[in-house]
Amino acid sequence: xxxxxxxxxxxxxxxxxxxxxxxxxxxxxxxxxxxxxxxxxxxxxxxxxxxxxxxxxxxxxxxxxxxxxxxxxxxxxxxxxxxxxxxxxxxxxxxxxxxxxxxxxxxxxxxxxxxxxxxxxxxxxxxxxxxxxxxxxxxxxxxxxxxxxxxxxxxxxxxxxxxxxxxxxxxxxxxxxxxxxxxxxxxxxxxxxxxxxxxxxxxxxxxxxxxxxxxxxxxxxxxxxxxxxxxxxxxxxxxxxxxxxxxxxxxxxxxxxxxxxxxxxxxxxxxxxxxxxxxxxxxxxxxxxxxxxx
Amino acid sequence: xxxxxxxxxxxxxxxxxxxxxxxxxxxxxxxxxxxxxxxxxxxxxxxxxxxxxxxxxxxxxxxxxxxxxxxxxxxxxxxxxxxxxxxxxxxxxxxxxxxxxxxxxxxxxxxxxxxxxxxxxxxxxxxxxxxxxxxxxxxxxxxxxxxxxxxxxxxxxxxxxxxxxxxxxxxxxxxxxxxxxxxxxxxxxxxxxxxxxxxxxxxxxxxxxxxxxxxxxxxxxxxxxxxxxxxxxxxxxxxxxxxxxxxxxxxxxxxxxxxxxxxxxxxxxxxxxxxxxxxxxxxxxxxxxxxxxxxxxxxxxxxxxxxxxxxxxxxxxxxxxxxxxxxxxxxxxxxxxxxxxxxxxxxxxxxxxxxxxxxxxxxxxxxxxxxxxxxxxxxxxxxxxxxxxxxxxxxxxx
Numbered sequence: 001x002x003x004x005x006x007x008x009x010x011x012x013x014x015x016x017x018x019x020x021x022x023x024x025x026x027x028x029x030x031x032x033x034x035x036x037x038x039x040x041x042x043x044x045x046x047x048x049x050x051x052x053x054x055x056x057x058x059x060x061x062x063x064x065x066x067x068x069x070x071x072x073x074x075x076x077x078x079x080x081x082x083x084x085x086x087x088x089x090x091x092x093x094x095x096x097x098x099x100x101x102x103x104x105x106x107x108x109x110x111x112x113x114x115x116x117x118x119x120x121x122x123x124x125x126x127x128x129x130x131x132x133x134x135x136x137x138x139x140x141x142x143x144x145x146x147x148x149x150x151x152x153x154x155x156x157x158x159x160x161x162x163x164x165x166x167x168x169x170x171x172x173x174x175x176x177x178x179x180x181x182x183x184x185x186x187x188x189x190x191x192x193x194x195x196x197x198x199x200x201x202x203x204x205x206x207x208x209x210x211x212x213x214x215x216x217x218x219x220x221x222x223x224x225x226x227x228x229x230x231x232x233x234x235x236x237x238x239x240x241x242x243x244x245x246x247x248x249x250x251x252x253x254x255x256x257x258x259x260x261x262x263x264x265x266x267x268x269x270x271x272x273x274x275x276x277x278x279x280x281x282x283x284x285x286x287x288x289x290x291x292x293x294x
Numbered sequence: 295x296x297x298x299x300x301x302x303x304x305x306x307x308x309x310x311x312x313x314x315x316x317x318x319x320x321x322x323x324x325x326x327x328x329x330x331x332x333x334x335x336x337x338x339x340x341x342x343x344x345x346x347x348x349x350x351x352x353x354x355x356x357x358x359x360x361x362x363x364x365x366x367x368x369x370x371x372x373x374x375x376x377x378x379x380x381x382x383x384x385x386x387x388x389x390x391x392x393x394x395x396x397x398x399x400x401x402x403x404x405x406x407x408x409x410x411x412x413x414x415x416x417x418x419x420x421x422x423x424x425x426x427x428x429x430x431x432x433x434x435x436x437x438x439x440x441x442x443x444x445x446x447x448x449x450x451x452x453x454x455x456x457x458x459x460x461x462x463x464x465x466x467x468x469x470x471x472x473x474x475x476x477x478x479x480x481x482x483x484x485x486x487x488x489x490x491x492x493x494x495x496x497x498x499x500x501x502x503x504x505x506x507x508x509x510x511x512x513x514x515x516x517x518x519x520x521x522x523x524x525x526x527x528x529x530x531x532x533x534x535x536x537x538x539x540x541x542x543x544x545x546x547x548x549x550x551x552x553x554x555x556x557x558x559x560x561x562x563x564x565x566x567x568x569x570x571x572x573x574x575x576x577x578x579x580x581x582x583x584x585x586x587x588x589x590x591x592x593x594x595x596x597x598x599x600x601x602x603x604x605x606x607x608x609x610x611x612x613x614x615x616x617x618x619x620x621x622x623x624x625x626x627x628x629x630x631x632x633x634x635x636x637x638x639x640x641x642x643x644x645x646x647x648x649x650x651x652x653x654x655x656x657x658x659x660x661x662x663x664x665x666x667x668x669x670x671x672x673x674x675x676x677x678x679x680x681x682x683x684x685x686x687x688x689x690x691x692x
Contacts, residue, residue, distance in 0.1 A: 044334030
């Protein structure tokens with residue numbers, strides 16, 4: 001696109017610029033209404049007077065200590081959510097890369113079918129799929145029985161209601177978000193470049209790290225972001241597959257907003273989570289160096 | 295290779311620069327506007343100028359919109375059900391929504407409209423005691439016309455009368471009542487005789503759940519530390535909460551559960567749990583090994599209550615519904631299906647004609663001895679509610 005712009009005459013470029021702003025207007029208006037205003041409402045709520053109640057209402061008293069209070073109470077859950085999200089993203093990256101590579105380069109005429117199969121789980125509800133993992137991992141289910149039989153698990157060990165089940169559930173649920181961008185990147189790689197690398201006496205492993213991996217980086221970055229961000233905020237998996245000690249930040253926010261009736265803590269936690277994620281994403285994207293994506 | 299790349303790169307950068315600049319200006323401008331952040335505050339609750347009363351269209355518009363909990367009515371499609379009979383008899387078309395899963399969640403859904411003195415588009419809602427008390431206290435519930443609910447006044451069982459938050463039945467009529475106790479799977483473990491056992495016995499470790507409703511679970515913990523759930527002090531509350539924290543950090547609990555413990559208990563994922571009476575009786579039809587028992591500490595007695603919210607437009611129809619369900623034979627028919635405590639006097643006699651075994655069941659028609667062993671959770675002020683619910687949520691979220 002950039003090349004064609006350079007080639008085009010100057011005046012038509014300017015008109016196109018104007019058109020671009022007109023075309024942007026709907027998105028800007030929608031974002032203004034549905035992101036900026038709610039965002040300020042969230043900022044305001046995070047600065048409420050902590051002494052508020054349903055009867056007395058809540059005043060914006062710029063009580064910045066809410067943030068400190070929220071961190072003090074729930075740093076453990078924040079950290080846990082980031083760890084769960086990170087672990088799930090890592091698992092998805094390994095599984096997803098292999099899968100996307102195979103679909104792009106090795107599947108031949110099955111390519112479209114395999115791609116459809118990646119998306120097929122979305123045809124049923126997220127909740128139903130997670131609930132069915134409860135059955136698969138159940139204490140007396142065949143998975144646990146088999147693992148106990150070969151002594152990988154002890155007689156009293158279990159899979160359901162553990163950290164393992166939560167991370168696995170997250171990885172399972174967000175895998176397609178990793179596979180699709182990875183596929184899009186890998187599929188675009190010209191196989192002749194890989195052939196060229198072996199012509200130049202690189203072994204397949206060096207060839208992979210010198211050619212395939214760098215060219216697939218845009219897919220890696222968008223895939224990891226699309227997985228990590230929702231996986232960190234997700235609390236359905238922790239709720240259905242975890243126990244009382246696997247509470248994640250999403251659940252805390254929900255409880256604070258409804259049962260505990262502490263809108264200030266809920267809002268402060270949401271802001272903290274948002275800033276943490278934005279900061280981590282910026283550092284990540286800078287380091288990987290694929291700024292084109294943002 | 296690098297040369298043709300450069301102009302392209304510069305141009306994308308400059309466009310991005312423009313966007314970034316624009317974004318920053320917009321953000322800055324809005325931030326200035328944000329000095330008005332206080333307009334995002336939440337005002338204290340004020341009485342609605344018109345008392346929250348809407349014009350009652352009941353006579354001309356034969357409709358009724360109800361929000362209730364799941365598993366709380368007989369099959370609506372069956373022409374012989376109490377539900378179908380009500381529609382036939384009165385000509386009122388009932389929209390029955392099963393959209394109450396959790397008191398706090400439902401409250402969060404309607405509070406903004408209620409606070410703004412706007413209708414919540416429902417004519418009747420069914421909420422548990424503490425939430426009913428809270429909504430009445432906030433002025434979001436309409437008083438009922440005593441002349442139109444004569445059956446309620448005449449037939450309500452004594453154990454649900456004179457409750458501190460609405461002693462004169464001005465605002466509510468219990469829909470069903472129930473007990474909180476212990477359920478266990480007799481196939482897998484020996485009888486769990488007390489709540490103390492439930493939270494300490496080694497063979498139950500990691501295989502039990504407690505209910506996520508504060509009043510239910512904390513009532514038992516208060517009992518365990520020797521306090522009275524109907525009248526406790528802050529320091530007793532702290533003791534009970536400490537006990538819960540200890541049980542939880544020992545890994546004794548599998549989860550805090552809402553409505554979803556029965557399936558797991560039946561499958562054997564759980565061996566015992568804190569449970570609601572009617573749920574267990576319903577599940578016993580499929581799995582007779584499930585038992586519900588009254589723990590040594592006693593049982594929590596509660597009810598879910600029908601109320602008419604502000605700006606409901608079919609109050610008359612809602613009152614007709616209440617009055618209909620307080621006829622003993624209708625109540626008995628419903629109780630035979632939902633298996634919770636029937637709040638209607640005379641229904642026990644009517645039940646003997648439907649199913650004598652249910653009429654004898656103390657969990658549906660509790661006798662005096664059973665009732666002597668129950669408590670109702672202390673009625674809390676707005677501040678207490680805020681404090682206790684907050685501390686409770688901090689523990690289950692930690």
